[in-house]
Amino acid sequence: MKLPTPRWWYVRENVPAPVTRALLKPLSWIWAWATARRIAKAVPVDPGVPVICVGNLTAGGVGKTPVVRELLRRLRAWGIEAQGLSRGYGGTLPGPLLVHPESYSAAEVGDEPLMMAADAPIWIARDRAAGAKAAAGHGAQVLVMDDGHQNPSLKKALSLVVVDGETRNGEWPLGDGSVFPAGPLREPLKVGLARADAVVLMMPDDLETPDPDLLAVFTGKPVLVARVKPAAAPPSGPQMGFAGIGKPWKVERALKAAGCDLKDFAGFPDHAAYDERTLKILAAQAEAHDAGLVTTEKDWARLPPAWRDRVTAWPVRCVFEDEAALDALLAPLLKA
Numbered sequence: 001m002k003l004p005t006p007r008w009w010y011v012r013e014n015v016p017a018p019v020t021r022a023l024l025k026p027l028s029w030i031w032a033w034a035t036a037r038r039i040a041k042a043v044p045v046d047p048g049v050p051v052i053c054v055g056n057l058t059a060g061g062v063g064k065t066p067v068v069r070e071l072l073r074r075l076r077a078w079g080i081e082a083q084g085l086s087r088g089y090g091g092t093l094p095g096p097l098l099v100h101p102e103s104y105s106a107a108e109v110g111d112e113p114l115m116m117a118a119d120a121p122i123w124i125a126r127d128r129a130a131g132a133k134a135a136a137g138h139g140a141q142v143l144v145m146d147d148g149h150q151n152p153s154l155k156k157a158l159s160l161v162v163v164d165g166e167t168r169n170g171e172w173p174l175g176d177g178s179v180f181p182a183g184p185l186r187e188p189l190k191v192g193l194a195r196a197d198a199v200v201l202m203m204p205d206d207l208e209t210p211d212p213d214l215l216a217v218f219t220g221k222p223v224l225v226a227r228v229k230p231a232a233a234p235p236s237g238p239q240m241g242f243a244g245i246g247k248p249w250k251v252e253r254a255l256k257a258a259g260c261d262l263k264d265f266a267g268f269p270d271h272a273a274y275d276e277r278t279l280k281i282l283a284a285q286a287e288a289h290d291a292g293l294v295t296t297e298k299d300w301a302r303l304p305p306a307w308r309d310r311v312t313a314w315p316v317r318c319v320f321e322d323e324a325a326l327d328a329l330l331a332p333l334l335k336a
Helices: 018-041 064-077 111-116 128-137 189-194 212-217 248-257 276-288 297-301 305-310 323-334
Strands: 051-056 082-086 122-124 142-146 158-164 198-203 223-230 238-243 261-267 292-296 311-314 316-320
Touching (some): 051 064, 064 082, 064 111, 064 142, 064 158, 064 223, 064 316, 064 323, 082 111, 082 128, 111 122, 111 142, 111 297, 122 128, 158 323, 223 323, 238 248, 238 276, 248 261, 248 292, 261 276, 276 292, 292 297, 305 311, 316 323
Parallel strands (some): 051 142, 051 158, 158 198, 198 223, 238 261, 238 292
């Protein structure tokens, strides 16, 4: 059973769960050592086309997939045959295969690839090098890889790391600096930042400027500020919300900030599978409030087909504040 993201990971001061953190520290050292060893031993493959990697320094819930979707949209609007590449986390099929939304389920290819395939060609492959070669053979001129900052199998033309910019309510997106499972980091911060070409700081829509202390962490790296904004208004009337992402509480906040009449909200672990029993419980809670059901597009992709007409998918998109700075990073890749 997949466990929810520990909220104490994201607290820097007056650190909670000190005993738990201490007990998990030895495991975090092993995790960091294994990650560093795997990256050091790898010989990256050049698939023959530029690869833009959109990755994380921490566990999920930072807005990485909206960034991938926006890069694909932007490149394709320029007439570039940009295609996406994903591991297909949560899916059973190993790939490489091109995701056709009408032919596959989230259980087969993963929720994020299924969602993104409505916008652009998306490949899944547990072997990223094989997937990249398949996409290049299928006409891809640029590949945008969803996740993979810690995956060294491909030569990357541009590495972006997405970081949550939320620093209110006692939260600190990098935690106390501990590596998983004692904290949210996938590897030591300095090590991960050293391989990044730029940072995408995903700011809450209602917070105007980034925290100076957080910006100071990324000194020496270009920082692109982006925001996840509603692509449509939330459904009208009372709503019961739910989400299974890295930080489900952020969906609750976003719905309320967008004016949703949210009566209740249920958070689930990232990529949670919604079985009939769980959905009936959610439906009963909604009925008790005389409310509809609303969730993210990613969660909606995991719903059984029979439930999709009963739940509203609330779409969002990534908006970069300085589009010229983003274009300046992308343009050299298109001349290669």
